[in-house]
Structure formats: structure tokens, C-alpha cells
Amino acid sequence: MSHTDFSQKIIAWQQVHGRHQLPWQNTHDAYAIWVSEIMLQQTQVQAVIAYYQRFMQRFPDVQALAAAPQEEVMRYWSGLGYYSRARNLHDAAQKIVDEFAGQFPQQMPDILSLPGIGRSTAAAITAFAFEQQQAILDGNVKRIFARHFLIQGWPGQPKIEKQMWQLAEQLLPHKNIVAYTQGLMDLGATLCTRSKPRCIECPIQSSCQAYAQQMVAILPTSKPKKSLPQKHTVMLIVLDGDEVLLEKRPPSGIWGGLWSLPEISAQEIPDQVLQTRFALQAQASEPLAEVPHSFTHYKLNIIPQPMHLSERAPQAHAPQLLWLPLHEAVNAAIPTPVRKILLNLIQPV
Secondary structure, eight states: OOHHHHHHHHHHHHHHHSOOOOTTOSOOOHHHHHHHHHHHTTSOHHHHHHHHHHHHHHOOSHHHHHHSOHHHHHHHHTTSOOTHHHHHHHHHHHHHHHHSTTSOOOSHHHHHTSTTOOHHHHHHHHHHHHOOOOOOOOHHHHHHHHHHTTOOSOTTSHHHHHHHHHHHHHTOOSSOHHHHHHHHHHHHHHTSOSSSOOGGGOTTGGGOHHHHTTOGGGOSOOOOOOOOOEEEEEEEEEEETTEEEEEEOOSSSTTTTOEEOOEEOTTSOHHHHHHHHHOEEEEEOOOOOOEEEEOSSOEEEEEEEEEEEEEEOGGGGOTTEEEEEHHHHTTSSOOHHHHHHHHHHHSOO
């Protein structure tokens, strides 16, 4: 199959069988497309839709996003994970307002200068918003290329990735770039899936080398496995009546900028930490069941530690501290496992 045949088959398939009704489709609004592309990084379409609709209702354009406090942006992102995406989105919106007069830039070097945007995301935005001939190479596309062209080796390896980028450039069609780009995404998301691919329905099955050699199940090559290290932390549940104490996390690092339960190491003594850090008198009771949470590079085991407050000092109202009623706290900009802990207090399992 020639490169032209490959792209034409993808385009023809997308126009008939592809996805056409996602909330960020059928628009050339670069802002809306950009927000969707950032949300879709490492997150499934179905999980993104409701978040995207809420986010766009609150921040309908780049000016609204740039003007909003980061705290509010994080609240609308809370639960979607990979929170650096939200911080970068907010920073980039401010840069667009300050340096590009509030207009999303159209040139690749300018787009790549924005925080949180890499080559493939920039290409998707320019293809969908400005119909520029730019190649994408996200996880879906890597999977299609690995199978169709029988590329063995982990696609995250620089040598393999370079080979795939060259291929992505060569396969670009001369027209219908929107349908082609969307078609690659749709094909990877609906037919050429990681497990249980629907090869019989695939428009390029007849030329797929992995299909011909019965190697679909083993491609793309998996990343060499390393066992994830385990970490432990203690989160203090300090209640004063119906109110719970939340602490602002540092701007960088995991859950950067979110509110969370105060965290201590397993070696620290909870009541002493509360006294020295927050001027609070409280006693620890039996810890609750451990809450596991997985990150890309390690597993975190959270031990929720209830604290019985005997005295709440005035200085427990510092800027980085917040007392919120439980029913409000579960809707604040908090990490997913913290929400799980608080929900269990409201509705015990």
C-alpha cells in the first residue's frame, strides 16, 4: 500500500465511521480545541466529556481562563488527574493574553512556546483549528503505526520514536487534514485498541503487516517493566464539629496547588505535628483502612489518621489552611484519594 492509499483509506473511513459529535468537534476555535487536547492527554474520551463541558461553561475563552484565579481552575480540574496540565493551561492562557493579544497563535514555534504543549499536541491544534499539514504522533497513532508497518521495539525509545515521526510526516495527505488527523485518533480509540482490537472492521487491515503475521497482540512492544516502588504517608483528618482542616499543597510536585489533608510521614507523631505546625491540640485515635493510590512512577499507600480536636487556636486560620464543612470539602480542589477518604466519612462504606 502506498502512503497515499493509507491516508485516503483513513480519510474515507473517518468521514463515514469516525466520531463527529464530540463536544469539541465541528469547530475551528483554537481555544476550545486546545483545552480538549490537553484534557485528552493520558485520559479517555468518556472521562473527559463532562469535565470539558463544565470547564468551557466556566472559562468560555482564553481571557476568562487567564483572568481566573489558579485555585478556581484547579477546582474545575479536580478529579481529572495529572494536575500539571491545569497549571500549564492557566499559565499558557496568561501568556496568550500578554504576548499574543489574546489570540491563540497560529505558527508552530509560537504554539510550542506555550507551557504544556508538545509537538503532537501542537500539530493536532494546528490541523483542527487552522487546517495546517502537521503530523501527530500520540499513543493511538504509535499503536497503529507499530502494527500496520510492523515496527518492533518500545515506541518511547528515541530511535523508534524518530522512525515513527518520519513515517508520520511522509503519510500526511495533501488535503482533508482534519478528517485524516481525526481518523487516526478515532481508529486507535475505537478499532485498533490496545486489547481486543476489531481488525475485521479496520479500513487498512488488508495491508496491516502485524495482522498478516498474527502479531497484532504483541505490538506495540511494551515498555520494559520495572516494579513500582511503594511509598507510605499519613493524612490527618482533623475535624472540628462538621468542619475538616485542609492544607494547601506546594505549587509543584504531586497534586501541586491543590488542597489536601495535612500530610506527615509514618515516623512522625500526629499530635506533636499538629501542635507545632498548626497550634492545634488533638489526640489521635485508631487509623482508618489504608487507601492505595497509583501514580506513573510509584504506588502511594495513604493511612488516614482521625484526630480528636480539643482546642482550635486562632493561628489555625493561616493563608495555607482552610476549615470547610465536609459536604463542601468533597467538592473543593482536592486530590481524588482525599475525596475518597472524605466521602467515606460522610457515607461510611
